[in-house]
Amino acid sequence: MEMRTLPSVNGNYNLQSYEDTYNGFDWKEAEKAFSWSETGKVNMAYEAIDRHANTFRKNKIALYFRNETRNEKYTFKELKELSDKAGNVFKATGNVEKGDRVFIFMPRSPELYIAALGAVKVGAIVGPLFEAFMEGAVKDRLEDSEAKVLVTTPELVGRVPVDQLPALKTIFLVGANIEEDEKYKDFQKHLKTASKDLEIEWVDRTDGLILHYTSGSTGKPKGVLHVHNAMIQQYQTSKWVLDLQEEDVYWCTADPGWVTGTSYGMFGPWLTGTSNVVVGGRFKPEDWYKTIEDFGVTVWYSAPTAFRMLMGAGDEIIKKFNLTTLRHVLSVGEPLNPEVIRWGMKVFNKRIHDTWWMTETGAHLICNYPCMEIKPGSMGKPIPGVEAAIVDDQGNVLPPNRMGNLAIKKGWPSMMYTIWNNQAKYDSYFLPGGWYVSGDSAYMDEDGYFWFQGRVDDVIMTSGERVGPFEVESKLLEHPAIAEAGVIGKPDPVRGEIIKAFVALLDGFEETDELKEDIRQFVKKGLAAHAAPREIEFRDKLPKTRSGKIMRRVLKAWELDLPVGDLSTMED
Ligand code: PRX
Numbered sequence: 001m002e003m004r005t006l007p008s009v010n011g012n013y014n015l016q017s018y019e020d021t022y023n024g025f026d027w028k029e030a031e032k033a034f035s036w037s038e039t040g041k042v043n044m045a046y047e048a049i050d051r052h053a054n055t056f057r058k059n060k061i062a063l064y065f066r067n068e069t070r071n072e073k074y075t076f077k078e079l080k081e082l083s084d085k086a087g088n089v090f091k092a093t094g095n096v097e098k099g100d101r102v103f104i105f106m107p108r109s110p111e112l113y114i115a116a117l118g119a120v121k122v123g124a125i126v127g128p129l130f131e132a133f134m135e136g137a138v139k140d141r142l143e144d145s146e147a148k149v150l151v152t153t154p155e156l157v158g159r160v161p162v163d164q165l166p167a168l169k170t171i172f173l174v175g176a177n178i179e180e181d182e183k184y185k186d187f188q189k190h191l192k193t194a195s196k197d198l199e200i201e202w203v204d205r206t207d208g209l210i211l212h213y214t215s216g217s218t219g220k221p222k223g224v225l226h227v228h229n230a231m232i233q234q235y236q237t238s239k240w241v242l243d244l245q246e247e248d249v250y251w252c253t254a255d256p257g258w259v260t261g262t263s264y265g266m267f268g269p270w271l272t273g274t275s276n277v278v279v280g281g282r283f284k285p286e287d288w289y290k291t292i293e294d295f296g297v298t299v300w301y302s303a304p305t306a307f308r309m310l311m312g313a314g315d316e317i318i319k320k321f322n323l324t325t326l327r328h329v330l331s332v333g334e335p336l337n338p339e340v341i342r343w344g345m346k347v348f349n350k351r352i353h354d355t356w357w358m359t360e361t362g363a364h365l366i367c368n369y370p371c372m373e374i375k376p377g378s379m380g381k382p383i384p385g386v387e388a389a390i391v392d393d394q395g396n397v398l399p400p401n402r403m404g405n406l407a408i409k410k411g412w413p414s415m416m417y418t419i420w421n422n423q424a425k426y427d428s429y430f431l432p433g434g435w436y437v438s439g440d441s442a443y444m445d446e447d448g449y450f451w452f453q454g455r456v457d458d459v460i461m462t463s464g465e466r467v468g469p470f471e472v473e474s475k476l477l478e479h480p481a482i483a484e485a486g487v488i489g490k491p492d493p494v495r496g497e498i499i500k501a502f503v504a505l506l507d508g509f510e511e512t513d514e515l516k517e518d519i520r521q522f523v524k525k526g527l528a529a530h531a532a533p534r535e536i537e538f539r540d541k542l543p544k545t546r547s548g549k550i551m552r553r554v555l556k557a558w559e560l561d562l563p564v565g566d567l568s569t570m571e572d
Pocket of ligand 1: 214259260331332333334335336354355356357358359360379438439440452454455461464465466
């Protein structure tokens with residue numbers, strides 16, 4: 001089936017006409033949705049939860065939660081009270097003041113959201129950590145951010161090297177019956193007895209809200225700081241792009257350890273007063289379809305890898321479930337193949353809407369909207385209020401159909417505020433003319449649609465998760481058998497890319513499959529399962545520049561059988 005475009009679908013959408021809204025839109029207009037535009041008092045958690053608890057939404061379900069053992073729901077009023085209590089629990093430690101970092105390292109659960117909202121209410125900066133992180137990854141993040149408080153579980157606390165983290169003063173355990181002492185506290189016990197009268201900490205719009213660590217091609221993961229001002233765009237895009245409306249039941253499949261799980265798994269839906277479904281546990285096609293059926297999900301936000309895995313599970317399964325409630329389906333994180341869009345049309349009779357943005361950008365930037373014609377394979381067009389372009393390395397705007405750097409004109413509300421402890425890194429994102437350079441290469445066609453081409457740097461996107469090759473290489477070098485290591489992303493039909501490592505061994509070690517497995521486990525245990533190389537290849541020596549830097553592009557050329565290009569900087 002040839003599929004150049006998919007026509008727009010008629011409906012009563014929040015964004016009725018893309019062009020009309022784009023022309024002349026001003027972010028000042030969006031600010032009117034918030035109570036602070038009148039009171040001057042700003043706090044994300046107030047706007048996301050408390051505000052609704054005083055309206056007709058007070059008994060509306062804000063959170064549906066389900067995992068293997070729990071099945072619970074919370075109204076906006078209940079979430080307000082519980083997060084007020086959580087705020088008091090944090091205050092009572094004496095270790096949380098405005099701007100302090102409270103990290104949360106645990107699987108999805110109601111307590112995760114209650115803790116996050118409570119911390120925001122007392123003015124803290126929340127740092128959510130993905131549950132799969134192992135000791136090395138946890139340490140890097142808690143150390144760099146100097147987190148003072150951590151909320152975690154008895155299962156995960158063993159991965160927190162407490163004695164190496166002098167700033168860490170209080171550790172709350174969720175789901176544990178423990179002997180408390182100065183440092184370790186039982187979160188639920190304190191939550192139960194805490195007062196529900198909380199003085200919210202009113203902040204400035206540029207005060208810190210959330211710290212997401214993300215990977216680049218060099219160096220350790222960097223802390224991307226977002227501020228309360230992000231709510232303007234998270235709210236507005238939840239309206240325009242997710243098209244959230246009063247009766248919707250919305251399900252975002254992302255974990256809050258990643259930016260999609262906070263911007264659109266927490267803040268966006270609640271800012272718009274929407275019922276939000278959160279599901280824990282591992283991916284299983286049946287469970288996913290059952291989630292849609294059981295909760296009557298109407299708007300579903302997921303990722304290409306997940307769609308491809310569902311596709312791989314076969315269409316027979318789908319027939320066992322009633323998925324007719326679905327009215328809007330979206331995707332983020334990696335290129336959305338036209339093939340997946342075709343499958344979505346076939347099995348759900350729905351167009352899957354691609355959205356493009358990044359941890360650094362805090363919210364959607366280039367998207368497909370329900371009211372617009374979709375060109376499968378394209379990320380769509382910039383949201384109103386955002387100017388996107390393809391620029392060369394000097395910041396000159398290129399004409400349509402020319403490949404270059406995908407760049408955004410500075411000034412959108414949810415832009416990161418800084419890189420934690422590294423303002424120079426933040427500054428390095430910009431080119432003359434005020435262009436934020438994404439690190440993606442793309443082109444724009446004559447109709448203004450953007451087409452993703454690849455990363456400019458070596459960052460790997462595997463199953464929608466961003467992995468920095470440097471981090472994996474550093475961990476590999478800690479393995480007792482390894483002399484040199486280079487890591488690349490290798491194209492994969494399901495995961496987008498997989499991590500492939502090239503390693504040279506130290507003298508005296510033998511190139512065996514057992515050693516490969518041992519190396520894989522070493523990275524898995526030290527960093528995280530998703531960072532462990534699925535493929536490992538032994539080489540006597542790796543290509544390096546004269547200054548000793550591993551030449552990943554040569555590794556990639558080897559792997560893909562491509563010309564290796566200019567080798568003038570390679571050591572002899
Ligand atoms: O390369 C782009 C890819 O994901 C990168 C950002 O990764 P991260 O900060 O982890 O955020 C992911 C979710 C917001 C981008 O630089 N990416 C994201 N969305 C798309 C995409 N690539 C192609 N198409 C997309 N829709």
